[in-house]
């Protein structure tokens with residue numbers, strides 16, 4: 001959409017909204033009802049309607065794909081463990097396996113290979129490797145948890161000027177690899193800070209001169225680097241744009257196709273289940289003021305983990321996150337401060353007797369909330385893991401209190417200091433409650449120690465929360481400011497440090513960049529917990545990039561989220 005159209009959208013949207021408020025205003029003037037003035041947002045309606053309800057899973061087809069995967073999977077496994085394969089070829093095979101989202105099928109074999117290759121690492125070997133090979137190796141080691149030193153890139157810098165050598169700018173594949181490598185940087189790796197800016201500028205300057213797959217690959221990475229992407233979608237795009245790299249061994253694309261088709265059927269069934277549940281709960285009738293975004297929230301949760309074994313976990317986490325949309329839009333775009341106080345108290349009480357104290361319109365939500373959690377607690381108690389449900393429920397109560405704090409600030413016109421805002425903002429980022437809710441269906445790997453680690457509010461989780469809170473604020477503060485919603489991190493930062501709006505946004509973006517470095521650090525070995533428990537946190541940060549890198553892609557889901565939902569769940573025939 002051209003910027004002109006975009007501003008048209010905003011204008012027409014604003015006019016609609018003004019008309020609605022106006023209508024409300026005149027409506028109240030004439031009828032003298034006690035109906036309060038409400039901060040209505042008139043959110044755009046669902047893009048999808050009921051189209052995902054009609055899917056019907058053919059389990060024979062699903063089993064057919066699973067069966068057909070066995071043979072190419074064994075072929076790929078043999079390649080991964082093949083002791084005669086040259087180590088750089090081995091690393092580039094593992095790289096393609098990883099980008100195709102297949103690592104989890106060969107995790108033991110891949111970890112064993114990388115442990116061995118990482119032990120054999122010495123910097124001298126890298127003297128004769130070109131930029132492309134160096135960057136592939138760097139990415140594989142870093143993605144799988146090994147801290148390959150960024151010194152491997154020193155030889156590409158001009159020792160006298162200290163900048164990157166001009167000569168590498170002609171090596172587009174190498175530059176692309178360096179750009180993707182730079183996204184894995186940690187604090188204290190300035191060569192990679194430079195590399196990220198240098199390669200992005202260079203690649204943007206040549207992208208229109210490129211052709212074929214290389215053009216598609218550069219456009220794909222410039223739009224969003226792999227590391228910040230949604231694994232399921234990134235796998236699909238790697239398959240489409242890197243067929244040369246994928247077809248080095250013909251069993252790999254064969255496996256990738258069957259794997260994608262298997263997952264697509266399972267995910268369409270999950271989307272049908274949550275869409276039917278949402279429709280049966282009649283939220284769009286009882287709370288019509290909320291954003292109707294079931295496929296978008298399901299896509300968000302799919303971003304956390306796409307492995308078949310997490311099917312139930314995705315359904316549970318999607319439902320709880322949909323509850324959060326109802327809660328957030330109720331606090332932000334409908335309830336009065338009195339109603340918010342009553343609802344927050346009811347959520348803290350978590351008792352059906354609190355029904356009579358909350359407004360009529362929100363009672364169905366409250367009842368469904370309590371029933372859903374009671375059912376989850378009962379189910380998980382059978383596995384002796386009801387504690388994960390309690391942790392999710394307590395985090396849910398926590399965010400309601402956080403949303404109340406925001407509402408009190410809005411109501412009193414108070415603009416919190418930035419530190420005070422962030423203390424509450426990490427809670428309202430919703431990434432604590434969502435990550436804990438993601439654990440509920442993950443099975444026996446979520447033991448006492450896993451829960452204890454999450455409850456300790458680890459740095460990696462805080463970093464993901466900060467990215468969620470601040471990226472959302474940077475992309476939604478104008479729209480929310482127009483509606484008089486609580487001051488966001490942007491307003492707090494401006495007020496606390498007396499800087500311009502642009503300076504504030506630059507500072508917030510630097511905080512987001514540093515938070516990404518903390519997440520990258522947290523995923524490197526030795527890890528505090530298994531990567532299975534870190535992946536939802538890393539992927540939640542990735543989904544913020546997917547939804548908010550260019551605009552408020554959740555309130556206005558007509559671009560990236562629509563494209564991704566179409567790619568994964570609409571029509572696309574089996575590969």
Ligand SMILES: CC(C)=CCC/C(C)=C/CC/C(C)=C/COP(=O)(O)OP(=O)(O)O
Nearest residue numbers: 324325328332428429430468469472476554
């Ligand atoms: C904050 C954030 C990006 C959360 C992501 C996790 C998530 C899906 C939370 C559910 C509520 C929601 C969609 C908030 C984002 O919109 P918003 O801009 O209305 O959130 P806000 O009211 O907290 O600013």
Ligand SMILES: [Mg+2]
Nearest residue numbers: 328329332333
């Ligand atoms: Mg909101």
Ligand SMILES: [Mg+2]
Nearest residue numbers: 328331332403
């Ligand atoms: Mg809110």
Ligand SMILES: [Mg+2]
Nearest residue numbers: 472473476480
């Ligand atoms: Mg917002």
